[in-house]
Structures are given as structure tokens and as C-alpha cells.
Amino acid sequence: MKILIIEDEKGLRESIEEYFMEAGNICETASNFEDAMSKVSLYSYDCILLDITIPGGSGIDILKFLKKNNNTDGILIISAKNSLDDRLEGLDLGADDYLVKPFHLSELRARVTAIIRRKTFNGSNQLEYNEINIDLLAKAVKVNDQPVKLTRKEYALLLYFLANKGKVVSKNAIAEHLWGDGMDLANNFDFIYSHIKNLRKKLIEAGSTDYIQAAYGMGYKFTSP
Amino acid sequence: MKLLTRYNRVNLLTTIIVIVVAGIIYYQVIGLILINQLEKDLVVEENEILEYVSLNHQLPQVFKSNDQQITFTEAQPGTVRREFINTIYRNYDNHKYAKRHHRRDEDDEEFESGRGLITSVIVGDKHYKVLIVESTVEAEDLIKIIFGITAGVILLLFFTLFITNRLLLNRLWQPFYDLLRELRLFNVTDSKEIPLEKTNIDEFEELNQAIIGMATRVKHDYKELKTFTENASHELLTPIAVINSKLDTLIQTDSFSLQQSKLLSDLYSGVSKLTRLNQSLLLLVKIENRLLESNDHIDLKLHIEDLLMQFEEIFLDKEIKVSSDLDEKELFASTYLMDILLNNLLSNAIRHNCAGGEIKIKLTSESLVIQNTGTPEELKHNQIFTRFHKSTESEGSGLGLTISRQICENLKFTLTYSYDTPYHTFVVNF
Numbered sequence: 316m317k318i319l320i321i322e323d324e325k326g327l328r329e330s331i332e333e334y335f336m337e338a339g340n341i342c343e344t345a346s347n348f349e350d351a352m353s354k355v356s357l358y359s360y361d362c363i364l365l366d367i368t369i370p371g372g373s374g375i376d377i378l379k380f381l382k383k384n385n386n387t388d389g390i391l392i393i394s395a396k397n398s399l400d401d402r403l404e405g406l407d408l409g410a411d412d413y414l415v416k417p418f419h420l421s422e423l424r425a426r427v428t429a430i431i432r433r434k435t436f437n438g439s440n441q442l443e444y445n446e447i448n449i450d451l452l453a454k455a456v457k458v459n460d461q462p463v464k465l466t467r468k469e470y471a472l473l474l475y476f477l478a479n480k481g482k483v484v485s486k487n488a489i490a491e492h493l494w495g496d497g498m499d500l501a502n503n504f505d506f507i508y509s510h511i512k513n514l515r516k517k518l519i520e521a522g523s524t525d526y527i528q529a530a531y532g533m534g535y536k537f538t539s540p
Numbered sequence: 541m542k543l544l545t546r547y548n549r550v551n552l553l554t555t556i557i558v559i560v561v562a563g564i565i566y567y568q569v570i571g572l573i574l575i576n577q578l579e580k581d582l583v584v585e586e587n588e589i590l591e592y593v594s595l596n597h598q599l600p601q602v603f604k605s606n607d608q609q610i611t612f613t614e615a616q617p618g619t620v621r622r623e624f625i626n627t628i629y630r631n632y633d634n635h636k637y638a639k640r641h642h643r644r645d646e647d648d649e650e651f652e653s654g655r656g657l658i659t660s661v662i663v664g665d666k667h668y669k670v671l672i673v674e675s676t677v678e679a680e681d682l683i684k685i686i687f688g689i690t691a692g693v694i695l696l697l698f699f700t701l702f703i704t705n706r707l708l709l710n711r712l713w714q715p716f717y718d719l720l721r722e723l724r725l726f727n728v729t730d731s732k733e734i735p736l737e738k739t740n741i742d743e744f745e746e747l748n749q750a751i752i753g754m755a756t757r758v759k760h761d762y763k764e765l766k767t768f769t770e771n772a773s774h775e776l777l778t779p780i781a782v783i784n785s786k787l788d789t790l791i792q793t794d795s796f797s798l799q800q801s802k803l804l805s806d807l808y809s810g811v812s813k814l815t816r817l818n819q820s821l822l823l824l825v826k827i828e829n830r831l832l833e834s835n836d837h838i839d840l841k842l843h844i845e846d847l848l849m850q851f852e853e854i855f856l857d858k859e860i861k862v863s864s865d866l867d868e869k870e871l872f873a874s875t876y877l878m879d880i881l882l883n884n885l886l887s888n889a890i891r892h893n894c895a896g897g898e899i900k901i902k903l904t905s906e907s908l909v910i911q912n913t914g915t916p917e918e919l920k921h922n923q924i925f926t927r928f929h930k931s932t933e934s935e936g937s938g939l940g941l942t943i944s945r946q947i948c949e950n951l952k953f954t955l956t957y958s959y960d961t962p963y964h965t966f967v968v969n970f
Contacts (some may be wrong), residue, residue, distance in 0.1 A: 324778050330785035334792070395777040417781035417815050420788035468853065483791045486805075494850065506857035515687045531801030533808065534791060 316361040316431055321351040322375065323369045327416075334420040336522035337426075344514040348372030355381060355382045355440070356390070362389035364423070365410070375404065377503065382409045389430035393418070409465065419488035421479045426479035444477055446523055446537070468493055469514045476527065476537035485534040511535060544709055555697055567683055574679035575655060579624055582657035585610065585672050595660050599668065609654075610672050612661075615669035621662035629654025629675040652677045681959045685957060715739040719748060726755060728762045731829050767823055773822045780818060783811050813920035813937070819941035824927075827877065827946045838878055840869040841903060847882055848901075851890065860893055864901040869908075871970060875952050881947045885910050885966055892931070892964070902961065906970060911963035918959035925955075 323346050332342045343360075345351035348371030348379055355363065355377060361380070367374035378390060384394065392405045395416045402413045405535045411430045413425060432442070432451070440451035454470055456463045466469040475492055476484065489507055515527050530536045551639035581923060585608065592600040602610050609629065623861040629652040656673040715737065720732045732757050736748045784803045787807060796804065826832050855862050889899045897913035915931070925945045931939035954969045 324782060327778070327780035327785050330782070330789045333789055335786075395774055395781070416777050417784040417811075420785050485791060485808055487808045488788070491812075494854075506853050509857065510853065526675065530791070530802075531796045532798070533801050533805045 316427075317359075317362045318343070318427065319346045319351075319358075319388075320361045321346075321374065322366045322371060323347065330420060330424065334424065346370075348377070351377055351379065352367050355386070356384075359480060360388045361412075361434065362391060362426070363425050365390055367394040367405075375408065378405065378408050380411055381538070387434065389427070389434050391423075391426055391430060392449055393423070394534070400486060412519060416417045419485065419491065421475070421482060421484045422492055423484070425475050425478040425492065442474075442477065443499075444480070447473075447477075447518070449474070449477075458523040463517050463521045465514065465517060468510055470519070472510060472514055473518075476535070480526075480537045483530040483534045483536045485510050489501070544705060544713065548705055552698065552701060556694055559690060559694055559697070563687065566686055566690075570686060571679065571683065574676070574682065576674065577678070578655045578674050579657070581608075581674055582624070582655065582672050586657060586659050586670070586773070587777045589659075589670060589672075593663055594881050596775060597660075597663060598662055608672065610673075611671045613671070615667050616753065617662075617667045620658060620667070620669045622659045623657075625656045625658060627654050627656040627671075627673055627675050628652070630777045631675075638740075651888060653680070715741065715744040715748070719744070719751065723751065728758055731759075750902065766828065771820055773825070776814075776818050778809065780815055783969060784815070787811065817937045817939070820937045820943060822945055823880070824946060827943065827950060828948060832874055832877055834874040834876070835872045835952070836875040838871055838873055838875055840871060840878075840908070841866045843878065843907075844901065844903060847886060851886060854890055855899075858890065859863065860897045861897070862899045862901070864903075866901070866903040867905060869903055869970075870903055877947045877951065881944050881968070884944045885968075888940055888966075889964075898963075908968040908970075909965060910967075913962050913966045914964055916962055919957065919964065921957060924957060929941055 316336065317338070318340065320328055320335075320342060322344070326345070328344050328346065332344055334344050343354060343358075344480050346369070346495045348369055349446070351369065352372075365377060373392070374392065374422065378392070381388060381390065390410045390412075391409045393416060394405075394413070405413050411478050412426050414426055442449040442451055446459045448460070449455070451523045452490075457465050457475065461525075471493055472489065475489065486507055493507075493510075511527060515525065518527075519525055524540065526537050526539065528536045528538065528540075544830075551573040589600055589610070599612050600610075602612070652675045653672045656671055659670045659672070661668050661670050693968045698826045718737060722736065726734060734752060736752060739745055739748070744943070787804065791804060810914045813893055844864070848862060848864065854860075886899075892914040893899065893912050894914055899913075900909075900911040902911075919931075925941050928938040947953075948968060956967050956969070958965045958967070
């Protein structure tokens with residue numbers, strides 16, 4: 316996938332770039348308004364990560380420009396402004412999603428993946444990974460064509476892992492993804508463990524390879540062994 | 541004690557003292573004048589007697605007079621000294637008395653106080669002691685009247701003071717009470733000015749001006765502080781985002797030793813705490829600034845059921861027994877705020893619960909009651925809603941209940957805490 320990162324904060328921009336950089340992905344970056352404008356008007360991307368507050372202008376104007384030109388690029392706003400109005404304005408103007416800083420890279424990745432999936436597979440809602448097949452509309456999971464019954468949270472967890480395959484995903488990121496912002500229930504993430512354990516068990520029992528690995532006690536990694 | 545009452549008390553007391561003193565002086569002076577008058581009468585009588593004696597060389601005939609009695613008694617020369625005395629007046633003529641008392645026993649002898657003059661007269665070679673007595677009853681009547689008038693004046697004074705206080709002074713103090721009411725309603729987070737009525741009284745006008753000035757300054761300072769908090773929190777977001785993303789990147793590299801991964805875990809939890817704290821601060825500022833107002837239709841029952849489902853795993857994990865009794869309740873409020881409110885209250889009920897504890901949720905059309913077991917000790921009512929107040933073992937930001945209360949205030953709900961063993965109870969009254 317081809318991604319444009321419009322973000323003025325160098326540290327953040329580089330991290331995102333690094334996280335998305337892998338075989339088959341192209342990441343471009345822009346750190347100011349003119350740069351961003353010239354890139355979005357010249358090239359097309361699968362997804363544009365758009366910061367609202369950038370030097371030289373507003374991300375909202377870039378968004379307006381894109382929409383005016385019937386650009387079909389996926390747009391994910393990443394902003395420090397967590398005000399409802401901004402969020403609504405962004406989404407009203409045609410952004411696909413809105414992510415508030417600070418965020419976990421795995422969360423960003425999951426959102427971007429979801430946007431691209433929606434854009435690319437118009438109509439087709441099948442997600443495949445080796446022997447695992449997911450029907451995104453029916454929210455049904457099959458392993459080797461055998462249906463696996465997952466709970467809501469386990470299903471969300473599987474999608475999250477698939478979007479971040481090959482990456483170590485921290486427990487914090489998982490907890491925030493599954494329970495949202497309200498999840499400030501201490502640092503006891505033991506209950507995540509039971510979800511992961513159940514998901515693993517169900518997949519393995521259905522004949523799948525054991526993809527989920529614990530990573531040094533601080534997270535998990537979905538990867539082919 | 542009200543200033544007015546106090547003022548009245550002092551005022552009345554001094555007035556009464558003055559009136560009483562004035563009454564006494566009046567009494568004395570009038571008494572003296574009357575006695576003086578009587579004595580003059582007595583002297584006139586004496587002169588008449590002396591004149592009569594010198595003309596006729598015999599004692600005058602004694603008449604029964606209305607208010608004068610004259611008696612002659614023989615006396616040794618030189619034993620009678622001329623003087624005025626207080627004596628008793630024998631009133632034989634009871635006409636007046638009987639008339640006054642509607643009695644007809646006219647023979648009754650009546651004693652009245654009187655003023656007498658003892659003098660001597662010489663008829664031929666005989667010395668006589670002359671006693672002229674005049675009744676002072678008239679004077680006493682007069683004094684009674686004076687006493688009555690004084691008492692009447694005191695009563696009248698009481699009455700008039702009461703009336704003036706009721707009507708006039710209350711009206712005079714009205715601006716003060718208006719001001720007091722406005723001050724009680726004063727809310728530093730409110731943007732509207734204190735509405736004060738103009739008064740013609742200089743003191744009150746000065747007070748009004750001083751208070752308006754003060755309120756403006758306080759509000760200005762508060763606004764500055766709020767802006768600072770908001771800006772600071774905003775500025776913090778980016779560095780936190782960088783730390784967060786760098787951590788996410790770091791854990792993708794190489795393998796870590798157990799010690800390193802422990803360090804990373806701690807870093808993660810530190811950053812996530814910082815993030816939440818920061819978000820809570822921003823949220824609080826926004827709620828206080830009423831930036832999050834909207835009027836969505838909310839089915840509260842459905843909302844709570846959703847939330848309970850969300851927390852299901854956590855209940856299971858912590859072995860918390862949840863029982864809910866939910867009536868239908870619909871209201872109009874911001875979904876966003878309502879979510880935060882419910883989330884906060886429920887998170888608290890979970891966080892401060894004990895293993896194997898209990899949570900009870902009851903929703904009626906008037907209130908939402910969330911009860912949870914936990915430390916068997918009542919929390920301090922006056923502190924739990926203040927910022928950054930939290931129990932020592934709490935991992936929260938210390939802003940949850942502050943935010944909850946602020947949301948309730950915005951939505952015109954009330955949030956109260958009570959402890960009935962073994963439940964900590966939070967009640968939202970709609």
C-alpha cells in the first residue's frame with residue numbers, strides 16, 4: 316500500500332514511517348502545508364495520514380482540496396485536537412477516520428488497514444491469511460473452511476493482529492483497542508491474557524497454525540512461526 | 541443576630557432608658573411644681589387666717605371645704621414652729637370619692653395624702669397651733685396620668701420601631717440581600733456577570749462596585765489558568781505521542797532480556813497514565829467551558845446494558861458479581877458526556893472493588909444508583925470530588941469523579957456519595 320504521512324513532528328513522522336515501512340509498502344512524508352499540497356495534487360495514495368495543525372496551513376484545507384477534486388484516497392486525520400467539533404468537521408468533510416494523539420502505532424495501523432480494505436475491496440469483504448478466512452460483513456471466521464465461533468472481543472483481537480502481523484503489539488495497545496478510552500482500569504492486563512489464550516486455543520483447535528506469540532511479557536506478536 | 545435586630549435592641553434600650561429617665565425627671569419636676577402650688581395656697585390661707593385674726597381678734601370659723609382643712613389647737617407659746625409637712629388629709633366629704641366609685645356610703649371617712657402647713661396664731665393671749673392641710677390627690681392623679689402617657693409613649697415607640705423595621709429597613713437592606721443572593725450563586729466557571737441592581741445608597745453602591753470588580757478579576761484569573769491548563773495539556777500531547785510511537789517502534793527491534801522488557805512495560809504504563817491524565821485535564825477544561833454540549837436522545841437503559849457488556853470480561857476477571865435493576869429511562873443530553881459519566885462511575889466501582897465483590901446498579905426515572913463493595917470505610921465526602929484526590933492504592937488519574945461531577949453539573953444532574961455498609965453508593969439524580 317502507498318501511504319502519505321503529513322505530520323510536522325519529526326519524531327512521530329519517522330516512527331510512523333518506520334512502522335509502515337515493509338515489503339510492498341511505500342511511505343512518503345510531508346512536514347508542511349506546501350509539501351503536502353504538492354504531493355497530494357501530484358500523486359494518489361491508498362491512505363493519507365493527515366495532521367490538522369501543520370506549518371503553513373491547516374490540514375482541514377488539504378482535506379477540502381482533496382474532496383473538491385473527488386480524490387478517492389483514504390484519509391485518516393491524526394490530530395491533537397480531541398474536540399468533538401473537529402472530529403465531526405473532519406468526518407463531515409469526508410475523512411474516513413479520526414485518531415487522536417497520542418495513539419499506538421498498532422492502532423493507527425489497524426485503522427489504516429481498515430480504511431484501505433474498505434476502499435480497495437469494494438464489495439468483497441473477505442480477508443484471507445493463510446488458512447484463516449474472515450467474512451468481514453458476517454463477522455464470521457473460518458479456518459480451513461471450518462467455522463470458528465469467536466466472541467466479539469476475540470474477533471476484534473484477531474482483526475487487530477492481522478492488521479499488525481509481524482509486529483509486536485503491546486498489551487496497552489490491545490487493551491485500548493478493545494475497551495476504548497474508558498479503559499483506565501489500572502495496569503492489570505491479566506484479563507487480556509485470557510482473551511488471547513482463548514483465541515489461540517480456538518484457532519489451534521480448528522487446525523490453524525499457532526500464530527500468536529507472547530513477546531517478552533509486554534505484548535504479543537502475530538507471525539508465521 | 542441580624543444587624544437590624546442588634547441595632548433595634550440597642551436603639552430600643554437606649555430610648556426606653558431615656559424615656560424612663562425623662563419620665564422620672566418629669567415626675568419630680570411636676571411633683572415639685574404642684575407641691576409648690578399647694579404651699580402657695582396654704583400660705584394664702586395662712587395669711588387669710590392671720591388677717592382675720594388681726595381684724596376680728598377671734599379664730600375664724602372652720603368650714604368644711606372641698607380640699608382644705610383647717611384645725612386650731614391650743615398650744616404653749618414657743619412650741620409651734622412654722623413648717624410644711626406631709627400629712628394625711630381626712631376626706632369627710634366623700635362626695636367625690638363616692639361618685640368616683642359609684643358608692644353612696646357618704647359617712648365613710650377617707651384618708652388621702654396631703655400637704656400641711658403648721659403655723660401659730662395668737663388670739664388675745666391664747667396661742668393656737670394652726671394646721672392647714674390640703675389634699676394632694678389631684679397632684680397624684682396628675683402623676684398617674686404622666687406615668688400612663690410615658691408608658692403609652694414607650695409602647696408606641698415599640699410599635700413604630702417594629703413597623704419601620706418591617707417596612708422601611710427591610711427595604712433599605714434589600715440591595716444587601718440581593719447582593720448576598722448573587723454572591724451565593726456566584727460561580728467562577730460561569731461566564732455571565734453578576735447582575736446587580738443600582739441603588740441610591742452610597743455604601744451599597746460601593747459594595748456592588750467592589751464585588752463586581754472582584755468577580756471580574758477572579759474570573760479573569762480563572763480563565764487565564766484554564767487557558768494555561770488547556771495549552772499546557774495540548775502542548776504535552778505531541779511529545780507524549782512521540783514517546784508512545786517510539787516505544788511502539790522500540791519493541792519491534794531485536795529481542796529483549798527479561799529486565800529490559802520489564803523496564804519497557806513500566807515505561808508503557810507510565811506513558812499511558814500520562815496520556816490519560818492529560819486527556820482528563822483537557823476533557824475537564826472542555827466540559828467546564830461547555831464545549832461539549834449537544835442534545836442527543838439517549839436510551840439510558842440500553843446504554844448501561846452496552847457498557848456492562850463491555851466490562852463483562854473485567855467483571856469475570858475480578859470475580860465481581862454485578863446485579864442490575866434497570867427501568868426504562870430516556871433523556872436528552874450529550875452522548876459523549878453521558879458515556880464518560882457512566883464509564884467513570886462504573887470504572888470506579890470496579891477499580892475500588894475487592895476481589896469477589898459486588899456491584900449493584902439501579903436505574904429509575906429519577907435516579908441512577910451505583911453501589912459497590914470495597915474498602916469498608918466511608919470516603920471523605922468533601923474530598924472525593926476534588927481534583928487529584930485519590931486513595932493511596934488508586935491507579936487512576938484522580939480526575940474521574942471531578943469530571944463526573946462537572947458533567948452532572950453541566951447536565952443539571954446532582955451527583956452524591958454516601959456509604960451504607962458495605963456499599964459505597966453514588967447517586968445521580970436526574
